[in-house]
Amino acid sequence: MKAIVDEQIPNREKCLSNVNAIRDALFVLNGKWKLPLIFTLLERSQRFNEIQQSVQGITPKILSKELKDLEENGFVKRCVYPTTPVTVIYEITPYSDTLKSVLHELYLWGTQHRDMIRESMRKKKDVS
Amino acid sequence: MKAIVDEQIPNREKCLSNVNAIRDALFVLNGKWKLPLIFTLLERSQRFNEIQQSVQGITPKILSKELKDLEENGFVKRCVYPTTPVTVIYEITPYSDTLKSVLHELYLWGTQHRDMIRESMRKKKDVS
DNA sequence: CCGGATCCGCCTAGATACTG
DNA sequence: CAGTATCTAGGCGGATCCGG
Numbered sequence: 552m553k554a555i556v557d558e559q560i561p562n563r564e565k566c567l568s569n570v571n572a573i574r575d576a577l578f579v580l581n582g583k584w585k586l587p588l589i590f591t592l593l594e595r596s597q598r599f600n601e602i603q604q605s606v607q608g609i610t611p612k613i614l615s616k617e618l619k620d621l622e623e624n625g626f627v628k629r630c631v632y633p634t635t636p637v638t639v640i641y642e643i644t645p646y647s648d649t650l651k652s653v654l655h656e657l658y659l660w661g662t663q664h665r666d667m668i669r670e671s672m673r674k675k676k677d678v679s
Numbered sequence: 680m681k682a683i684v685d686e687q688i689p690n691r692e693k694c695l696s697n698v699n700a701i702r703d704a705l706f707v708l709n710g711k712w713k714l715p716l717i718f719t720l721l722e723r724s725q726r727f728n729e730i731q732q733s734v735q736g737i738t739p740k741i742l743s744k745e746l747k748d749l750e751e752n753g754f755v756k757r758c759v760y761p762t763t764p765v766t767v768i769y770e771i772t773p774y775s776d777t778l779k780s781v782l783h784e785l786y787l788w789g790t791q792h793r794d795m796i797r798e799s800m801r802k803k804k805d806v807s
Numbered sequence: 808c809c810g811g812a813t814c815c816g817c818c819t820a821g822a823t824a825c826t827g
Numbered sequence: 828c829a830g831t832a833t834c835t836a837g838g839c840g841g842a843t844c845c846g847g
Contacts, residue, residue, distance in 0.1 A: 569786055570714050576789035580705055583840080586698045599809055610841060615810055625795065636808055636847095646795075649788065656784040658697055660777065661704035667753065667774075711820080727829050738821060743830060764827090764828055812845075818838095825832075 576653065579624050584609055584617045589626060589647065596630075596642035626650075704781065707752050712737055712745045717754060717775065724758075724770035754778075 580586065584606065591597070591605040603614055618641060621627040625646045632638040708714065712734065719725070719733040731742055746769060749755040753774045760766040 566718060570718065572789035572793060573708075573714060573782060573785045574789070575793055576785040577705060577708055579792065580701075581709060586701060590694060590698065610843095611810060612812090612842090613840065616840095624792070625799070639809065649791065653784045653788045654701060656781045657701045657704040660781045661700035661702070663777065664707065664752070665700060665703055671753070736821095738823090739830060740822090740832090741820065744820095767829065808847100810846090813843085815840105815842085817840090820836085820838100822835080823833085826830085827828100 579620075580650075580653075582617070584613060585621065588614075588617055588621060589643070589650075592627060592641060592643045593647070596640050598638065598640055602641060707748075708778075708781075708785075710745070712741060713749065716742075716745055716749060717771070717778075720755060720769060720771045721775070724768050727767055727769070730769060
């Protein structure tokens, strides 16, 4: 935090660009299905209907849209094989590995934060 | 990524809890105003109307709600001084420092990703 | 089999006005 | 000054049906 902030205080331009970079990162991971999809495709490449099986509750429309998003962001490759009918396989790209540290940090902080919240809830309850 | 994934494949329970921890982290930072508010309060503690000045375009209702969110998550402390009329100062808590590494990673990855996207856009344009 | 098209309900952000 | 109250709008996710 300190490091980022120190850079930001001098001028507002840079601060905004920092915020925007962070927001971009948050944005591409956001939504109900992005993470489940990435994780299921990390296990193995799959076809459309397979993915729908793996990720419980997602509808074709949303799946289609989410896969398109992931493809545009370079996380997923859509491979079409000219069988009859065509076979479409979705696979994770090596670029997804760049997410490693972000996801790890998010996981660590999220876990820690959950414990913190739970603890503060408990204290509140004790008082009341 | 690899580290997280390796832990996840064995059982689905743990995978889901990982995803949820990450989602929690994403959730508390998400939205249009959370980051701008955190950053402006990092510069200095401020009163309600001051914040509204600092963060361009936010309406009182939204500001009120967002501050409440930030307070519940432990990032912001609401200090009421019994003047007449009351003075309310919002200040950043030390707990916000725990965001340091997450935000830094998000910033790094977001910047990198933006460059990547821009580059791939350029290539597309060259072809067409 | 792999989606696209259409319609719909909900949630939430925002605008505006107002109050203790 | 520090918010609330009320209303509106739009975007997202979901359900359902349709087509190559």
